[in-house]
Amino acid sequence: MPAPHNPTDGDRRPVNVLQNNYHRPNFPWVCGNASIGEPCWTGPTADGACGCRAECYPVARGGGWTCSRPLHRGGTCSEGPTKDGQCCHERPPCVPQRSLRAQRQRLSYAVLCLVFGVGLIIYGSGKAYDVIAPGPLSSPHAERLAHHGNDRCASCHPQAHQSLGQWVGGLFGTASNAKPVTQTDLCLKCHQRDLCHEYALVAHNVAPSALAELTAAKLNPQATNVGGAVIHQVSGQNVFGSTFRNGQPIACATCHREHHGQEIDMKAMTDQQCQSCHGQNFHSFELDHPEFKSWPRVTIQGIRFDHSTHHFKHFPHGNRPFECAQCHRDDRQGNVQQLVGFDQACGSCHQGKLELSAERGFALLQLPSLDVEALRSSQQDIGQWPAKLSQDFDGRLSPLCELLLRADRDAGAGLDVLGPGFDFLDLDSTDRAQTVAAGQVAWGIKRLVADLTLRGNDAIRQLMQIVLELPIDDERLARLSQNFSPTLVRDSAGLWFPQLWQEVTPEQVMPISSIGVELQANSAMREPDSRRLILPNDILARLLQSEGVAQDERQEMLADNPLQGVYGSATESAKPNQSQQATGPTNVPGPVSPSAMVPATSAATADSQRSEKKNSDLPSQNAAIGLETPSVDDPNLLARNPLAGYGNGTSQLSMPALEAPRDNRLSSNDDVASQSATGRQTTETPGRMSNQNAPAQEPSVPVSPIPTPSGAGQSKVVGWIRDDGDYSLKYHLQGHADLWMKEWIDVLIERQSKGNPQTWLTFAIGEIAAPDKAGNCLLCHGDRVRPDLTASVNWTSKYRDPALKGWTKFNHRPHTLLPGLSDCRSCHQLRETPAGQGGSSPAVANRETQTAGNVHLAGFSKMAGNSADLVGFTGLNDGVGHRSDFHSLTKTQCAACHQSGSTRSSCSTCHNYHVGQRVQK
């Protein structure tokens, strides 16, 4: 038994020699001869060299060398080591092999290096983004970014342009302190038109306060018509920082996960996603979805059509079948049932009534009949008033006239006393307040006529802006005036108020207008008795002077004034001082100021007498300045009409009717608003003078042949007409879809929807557009709320605003393809109103409700106090208070097909997540 080996005595043998022959698999090297079954007993060295070149490693002992061959290898040899300590039994060296563990380790390193190498190659090739992209983009995004190359990642990922160091730094918050651009920001950069931008990142794109209101309404046990499910008041928070509490922003990527391939519908949502916020969870539509309370939701229809009455009464009476397809057509998307046009759907029955209404015309100006003597006896001298209208009190002001008069301070005060729509027949001549008001109104009418004469469309614009507090741009003015010409009013003034320019000075026309202010300032410099007849050229001359136009140029322009020769020569007009000297400053009768009439009775009487004297002197005065005083009874008046060259020079001007091509007709199913404001060219009827014969005073307003409405082939008067029979200036409507009427209703309703509605404004709207009035428009056209919270009339049949997404959606097309649902009435069942029982259909009831009090503006007035947050989802257009012509659908009808496992019945099948107003594309 050899002595145990002491490793501290300079033994050079490998470690495993000191142990035994047991193989150590954790050693990195094994003997090269092991594979043939004859490994050496020492094994390789730690660095992989052969460790067994001899039988043993001699040990220095006692000054010499001793053999150390172990017993299992034969023990100490007889020869012993050499003198230099080498074994005398040398062995051929082997080539050590790596152990399995070492091979695994090397392979691990090799694979790792391979991956790094491939990564570097990819990085260098510029295809890195292709490799790290988690998957193909969805089709819409892929198409949009197809040509962006390597920049396409940066289109959605703001960090795409950063370096690797910045990426790592960003993880540990070492990036810039500036608010970084997020991916959601980049999403909204492209999708800003699809969402209500203010609340784009809030749940349902609805203001949190509005959502809270809806939730509260839903939780209210008294609520009967509130759809939707309860929202969690407090939601969870992701441990990694993403918050989903109410009101907190929700990133787009929370629901819309990209890089899942082209076929993936990013908009598809799971029920679980919906119900993660909704406290009232449903297992399936058919099992526990709440029953419909009112669906399809009753909306204020674009066209108020009484289906029940037409179905059960009118059509049977006309022995005609009531077919849905007569009016409803599938649109291209199949989303809604589109309506055909008025001519096709309604014209056969309603065209005649509309034409009758249109032919009556709508008065812009209509003089009431006033008992001049009675007013005078009440110390209210209204000056000259048409003789035919001076016998007694009668008549009303037209609503538009009343509207414009409200821009006049005195006339407005008088109208406030009399009230809107006052019938002068009811005027109590013993009531001083009423007589004073009547006088104020009468003088206001004169000033209005004078203002319209002087400024025409500009007067309309300014008066409208004052009264309605709305800006009236040129386009709108063109639509409101429809080629209204001051010439028409001038002629009317000459006929109705021959002494107008003696009674009314430009200073009194519109004191608040710039012209009035300017003239007032100038008149203050004149002598008190220098009142004289101010001619249009006088005003024009002052305007040009105030604008710094040179005198020569001013005279040249005045010489071109088309009004010269009508009221005086240009020379005289351009030289007011000379004219003034020629006529004599004190001999020219001046107008009687209404304000001067109000004081003491004696003074008023004296003024009245002086006025009469002046009026009697007027012809001679006018003759002195070269102006003829027109008279209603003057048979040569029309012969002197400067427009006579356009007609026959008599009062019975006429022109052959212009028959417009059928294609130019305004079709009722077209968007009326989309039509350009075009001028009107009308024909004349005997006894009426139209401005169409006047040369165009407003070159900015285009003139084009007016289309005649339905019934082509018949002569039809459309446009401005002066009716001397009832002393009015009227606009004869085209019939259905008249642009003039539409614009007036629009502007009035726009003002109404601004809030603080005035009684007179409501009255005016009612007088113009109410079902039983001339316009007759709101009989069928409903109201809607615009994105800016202003209300408007639904002029088109497309009552559904494509930019407004509600809580629910429905696509008719896949449903109507089913044989059982091809008939609309399979789902939309009319509420039947038994004939002869005095019942009214829901639509009629709605109309009756709305017309009560002559308002008819339920939708317009109710929205004035609502906040913008509620637009689009609280039912402003939902017809609250309306009743549908049809029975509400039941859940059972839908659940017959929409069941789990058969037809889609997920939340998003019928519900929208993103609701509210989108920006119109």
Next chain:
Amino acid sequence: MAGPMIEQFWRRRLRHLTSFLLLVGVGGLWLYWQQQNLGRTSFSSGYVLFGIVLTLAAYRLRKRWHFLRGLGSSSAWLHFHIYLGFAAFGLFWIHLGFRWPMGTLEQFLATVFMLITGSGFYGLYLTRTYPKKLTAVGNEVIFEQIPIQRRQLVRRAEALALDSKFQTEILIEFIDRRLLPFLTRGRSFYYLLFPNGGTRRTLLTEVENLNRYLASDHQAGTVPLKRLIQDKDDLDFHYALQGRLKGWLFVHVCLTGVLIVLAGLHTLLVHVFQGGF
């Protein structure tokens, strides 16, 4: 003695299994809670998965570095490793949303993960089934010493050939032509894949047939030949099965580093390119 050991084994397994299921349940509820709140479970599951992978990889360090033995025995680590492996596999699919990824990098990462996980499952199967098969062979063989034992068999065959009792031409020819090649050569790749006793039976049949040509006093010489054939076949069987027991680790271990590196890169990228705020 065996009874208490079996009882201890099942108690330990039950304890580990219960702990594992408890952790899985808690993790599942956590993820479900996040999902119910529109949370991005891919982030939380990804981080947990990355942590599990690192823990699984640490088992190799525990085996290599003895100073870590204070963290538990290698056997305990192996149990932990196995249970965590199962958890990682489930969490992996939750992380992917039970959908194979579509990106190149992610596909490669998922492939590496699946290779490691698959090799782990295979190794688990081998370590649970092959020991019984090897034990059934009857003798304990160390894989690294198989060449030595194979060499010893050759020497035994050579010794038989030189023995005077077997000095018959028939036996010598058989040893030289059939036995020694069988003893010295390795087995085919097919045998390594599907170890079988076909060659063994063939050779034994041939030895049996030699008796018809041997004298009765020489027939006893075929017995050691049969023994050599059986021992060599047993060695080959050990070599094939133990080779598998060691071979799966080449996949399982060698790809671990790649998986960790790619997972780290993936973590960086998803944070940089995440779609949230």
